[in-house]
Amino acid sequence: VASSDASVPELRQKFGPRASDAPERRGAVARDASHVQGDPRAVVAPRSTEEVAWLVRWARKSKVPLVARGAGTSLDGESAPLRGSVVVDLSGWTEVLEVDPVDRIARVQPGVINFELHRHLSPSGLFFPANPGSWTTCTIGGNVATNASGPRSFRYGPTRNWIRAAEVVLGTGEVVRVGTRAPKRSIGPDLLQLLVGSEGTLGILTEITVALAPRPSRRAALAVAVPAATTLGPVVAHLAPLVSHGLAAIEYLDDRCADALRHEPGAQLPGGGALLLLEVESHDVNDETGRLERLSRILKASGLTEDPVLFPDADRLWTLRGASGTALDRALGERVREDIGVPISRVDELLAEINRIATAHHVVSAVYGHLGEGSLHPNFVVAPGTEEGEAVRGELLAAAVRLGGTISAEHGIGSVKSRWIADQVGAEGVRWLREVKRTCDPDGILNPGKIVD
Ligand SMILES: Cc1cc2nc3c(=O)[nH]c(=O)nc-3n(C[C@H](O)[C@H](O)[C@H](O)COP(=O)(O)OP(=O)(O)OC[C@H]3O[C@@H](n4cnc5c(N)ncnc54)[C@H](O)[C@@H]3O)c2cc1C
Numbered sequence: 001v002a003s004s005d006a007s008v009p010e011l012r013q014k015f016g017p018r019a020s021d022a023p024e025r026r027g028a029v030a031r032d033a034s035h036v037q038g039d040p041r042a043v044v045a046p047r048s049t050e051e052v053a054w055l056v057r058w059a060r061k062s063k064v065p066l067v068a069r070g071a072g073t074s075l076d077g078e079s080a081p082l083r084g085s086v087v088v089d090l091s092g093w094t095e096v097l098e099v100d101p102v103d104r105i106a107r108v109q110p111g112v113i114n115f116e117l118h119r120h121l122s123p124s125g126l127f128f129p130a131n132p133g134s135w136t137t138c139t140i141g142g143n144v145a146t147n148a149s150g151p152r153s154f155r156y157g158p159t160r161n162w163i164r165a166a167e168v169v170l171g172t173g174e175v176v177r178v179g180t181r182a183p184k185r186s187i188g189p190d191l192l193q194l195l196v197g198s199e200g201t202l203g204i205l206t207e208i209t210v211a212l213a214p215r216p217s218r219r220a221a222l223a224v225a226v227p228a229a230t231t232l233g234p235v236v237a238h239l240a241p242l243v244s245h246g247l248a249a250i251e252y253l254d255d256r257c258a259d260a261l262r263h264e265p266g267a268q269l270p271g272g273g274a275l276l277l278l279e280v281e282s283h284d285v286n287d288e289t290g291r292l293e294r295l296s297r298i299l300k301a302s303g304l305t306e307d308p309v310l311f312p313d314a315d316r317l318w319t320l321r322g323a324s325g326t327a328l329d330r331a332l333g334e335r336v337r338e339d340i341g342v343p344i345s346r347v348d349e350l351l352a353e354i355n356r357i358a359t360a361h362h363v364v365s366a367v368y369g370h371l372g373e374g375s376l377h378p379n380f381v382v383a384p385g386t387e388e389g390e391a392v393r394g395e396l397l398a399a400a401v402r403l404g405g406t407i408s409a410e411h412g413i414g415s416v417k418s419r420w421i422a423d424q425v426g427a428e429g430v431r432w433l434r435e436v437k438r439t440c441d442p443d444g445i446l447n448p449g450k451i452v453d
Contacts, residue, residue: 007062008042011086014054018045029069029087033134033325035334035384036077036415038085040067045089049167049175049206055088056204057173059445067447068200070111070139074146075337076414078199082449088204090141096120097207103181104212105164110141110205117210126212129156132410133322141205146412147197151249151279151318154372158410160196162211168195168203171441181209194436199412200447202440216281218288219248221317224299224308226252226274233347235276235302236372240344242298246291248314249279250372251321257368257379260327264320270309276371277321279314324368328379332366336384336393340400341375341409353399354378361392375409384416397423413451421452 011019020026021042030038041064046052059066065085072079072091081087093111100106101124108117114135117128130143131150138148144166149158156162165179179185179192195202226232232252239250253261258275261267269275280295282288296308311317325337342350351367358365358380369376378396382389397407397420407417407424422430433452437444 007064010058010062011042011044014058015044015046015051018047019043026087029072029081029089032072032074032077032079034075034077034080034414034416036080038067038081039083040081040087041084043087043089045092047093049169052088052169052204052206053173053175055086056169056171056445059086060171060173060443063443063445065445065448066204068141068145068204070142070145071113071134071137073134073138074142074414075339075411076408076416078146078412078414078447078450079142080415082415085448090204091139099124099126099212100181101126104183105181105209106212107207107209108140110139110208112140114138114140114143121212124212125215127215128210129153129162129213130159131318133318133324135322136319140208140210144196144205144208145198145200147410149370149375149410151251151277151321151370153410154250154370155243155248155281156213160193162213163192163196163208164211165209166192166195166205167207168205170203171443171446175206176203179209183211197412199414199450201437201450202446204446216246217284218282219314220280220282220288220292221249221311221314222278222280222292222295222308223269223311223317224276224278224304225270225272225306226276226304228273230274230303231348232351232371233344235304236344236347238298238302239278239295240372242295245294246281246287247278247295248281249277249318249370251277251369252371252376253277253321253324253368254366256331256364256366257324257328260331260366261320261324263330264323264327267320268309268311270306276304277317278308279317324377328366332364332379332381334381334383336380336382336389338378338380338393338396339375339408339411340378340396340405341373342400342403342405344374346403346405347371347374347376350376350399350403350405353403354396357392357395357399361388363392370409373409374405393417394420415449418449418451418453
């Protein structure tokens with residue numbers, strides 16, 4: 001962690017004890033959940049839009065970069081503070097400002113934790129559908145800035161689908177409100193959507209209005225064994241139409257990931273081999289029984305003939321599934337963790353590519369992910385940031401693009417994947433992204449080194 005400097009007293013004067021350059025405070029925010037090591041010069045915790053706007057103006061004047069930080073759970077260096085940035089810690093800015101059941105919206109401060117919003121909404125019969133595996137810790141600001149998604153996005157789509165409006169302080173220092181409370185709008189280009197997934201490189205979100213969905217009365221989850229050599233694309237093709245019969249998630253764990261999760265306390269997963277994890281929403285017990293029977297018939301017809309294990313509380317399975325990364329940390333240790341997506345019709349080719357890459361580099365691989373959306377997390381047991389680790393990553397990303405897919409299905413680009421962004425969007429796309437960045441952040445003071453540098 002870099003040492004402090006002369007700019008910090010100005011921050012202390014404005015923010016008092018909410019600004020700090022103490023080594024332990026800086027050390028706590030020097031990394032996100034990736035291997036990327038940052039070098040923050042200070043941490044500041046603003047609690048109003050005015051304070052964020054002041055910080056941005058100060059950063060422009062002082063030529064000191066800023067990095068917005070929610071919970072710091074991003075996986076590609078998105079919130080790692082590079083180049084001596086000041087970390088803008090939004091994690092304590094946590095009020096749910098309004099819940100309106102008629103407009104079906106919640107207006108929140110950026111540091112509200114996804115799970116806390118879920119809990120807060122419980123009496124309203126509504127919920128915010130994006131449920132990343134990190135939902136007990138990650139923030140709504142972070143979810144919007146990375147366009148996060150989770151198992152239920154098979155039915156509900158990613159965060160992008162559930163945002164109505166936002167207040168943002170652009171890198172110019174201007175405060176702008178984008179979007180509306182109304183469910184529909186047709187004003188393009190859509191400035192609100194431009195901010196979704198922009199990883200704090202264009203502006204800092206200071207208030208977010210999310211759209212809410214009605215809570216299903218019942219939600220059951222299933223874990224079912226996948227026989228070796230099953231081709232997964234056709235299985236998804238058979239299951240996908242069940243979305244109109246309450247199917248809300250189709251998740252996959254290969255045998256290594258499933259074995260790692262079987263060791264988690266109280267896992268109760270079916271024994272041996274790879275697994276599909278599924279969620280079914282329903283109106284009442286009879287409806288649930290009917291839907292589960294229909295699902296079982298289709299699973300059997302698809303070659304998944306073993307009886308599934310039922311989880312009457314679906315969230316228990318998703319919390320377990322959210323521990324896949326940490327279970328693999330224990331089982332496999334340091335590794336390249338990836339997040340790519342391909343069309344469903346190419347999923348089996350992608351899995352073959354993952355095996356080919358692992359064999360060619362003599363490394364162990366493991367795969368899990370949101371199969372119903374072709375969104376997979378391949379893991380390769382090779383140190384990230386090394387020449388070989390990045391060569392493995394590069395081959396995987398090239399395969400995803402070649403198969404008509406994406407170098408990030410849900411986590412983002414951060415600093416880890418910025419060198420491959422041109423492979424995804426082309427040189428013209430990079431030029432366009434740079435022009436957007438220049439307009440919103442003319443001095444390049446917001447989250448440098450991310451997406452496009
Ligand atoms: C165990 C685990 C499981 C995970 N599972 C999933 C998953 O299933 N799906 C998924 O999509 N992701 C997953 N992630 C990744 C991560 O949790 C998500 O990307 C999450 O949205 C990040 O939220 P955060 O609050 O931690 O953001 P941070 O890591 O703090 O920040 C992420 C990015 O958003 C920017 N940012 C944060 N707040 C703001 C703001 N208010 N204004 C502007 N920019 C801001 C940051 O600058 C940074 O670029 C997982 C991570 C872990 C560790």
